[in-house]
Ligand SMILES: Nc1ncnc2c1ncn2[C@@H]1O[C@H](COP(=O)(O)OP(=O)(O)OP(=O)(O)O)[C@@H](O)[C@H]1O
């Protein structure tokens with residue numbers, strides 16, 4: 001019953017997450033591979049201006065309302 | 080829907096386009112509209128057998144396109160519902176016989192010269208010329224999707240292409256829903272599909288073996304009235320009424336919804 005309540009382990013929830021991700025790439029006409037490249041290049045540029053340790057960085061394509069947006073979360077260490 | 084010419088499409092094959100075209104077409108005709116259903120799946124003619132009209136095809140859409148007969152000669156009138164008509168496709172030709180311009184002209188002639196109220200265009204699978212030709216004459220679209228991964232992905236692609244064509248009314252039909260699997264959490268729910276695809280819903284059709292039986296005998300399930308309420312035939316009739324602008328409530332597919340259903344699940348014996 002608890003499992004039911006929290007909706008864990010449902011195969012459809014996994015499917016939903018996978019679909020959202022693959023469609024975000026489909027819609028942006030990007031392959032997951034080129035996204036990795038984009039991430040690498042972005043990071044190189046950022047590092048040039050904000051020399052710092054590699055933080056946790058995150059770049060993804062996301063649906064916001066009816067638009068697709070590129071969301072980059074790049075921690076910078078102001079020294 | 081305001082659209083008089085509606086394409087039925089899906090991207091992925093085998094999800095129920097032809098079944099939907101036959102059943103919604105028959106139901107609209109039963110409601111009094113003068114309807115023509117057009118098969119555009121050149122080389123893979125099917126709509127005629129699903130509707131049980133295969134014995135009466137003499138001329139087809141490609142004959143019309145290539146001037147071998149008059150449009151009127153190729154239109155087959157159904158004997159069960161006399162406002163229902165079929166324009167079959169060619170079984171022998173290939174897709175190169177299709178032309179967007181001729182498609183548009185044929186649909187225009189059906190609506191303006193032959194007095195049809197509604198034209199339903201059964202599209203072939205895929206996103207190539209066959210689909211493009213089928214969509215070219217339409218101002219509305221019924222996108223058929225099954226609640227599974229590749230069908231939803233392909234539907235998203237098709238919706239993008241329909242938007243690129245600036246087709247104003249795009250509506251979604253979720254076909255082959257299996258309530259018991261949804262309940263177990265092993266099939267996407269209606270709301271999941273709508274959230275992912277972001278288009279308006281116009282129908283939910285359950286998995287129903289009567290679809291196969293009615294196809295065997297060549298008589299659309301939507302014409303059998305008085306059957307169970309939660310059945311594919313009834314769902315297709317509801318879609319026809321929604322197309323005509325009626326506000327038809329969705330029956331519950333035994334998947335309880337809303338707060339009370341949720342409470343029942345928490346406190347119930349299950
Ligand atoms: N709601 C349903 N319940 C049970 N069976 C169904 C349902 N809808 C469709 N089917 C079955 O699925 C099969 C494929 O349906 P159909 O031919 O309508 O698909 P299609 O999208 O037109 O295929 P294609 O892409 O090859 O043209 C058929 O055997 C049909 O009877």
Ligand SMILES: [Mg+2]
Nearest residue numbers: 096097120125
């Ligand atoms: Mg078909």
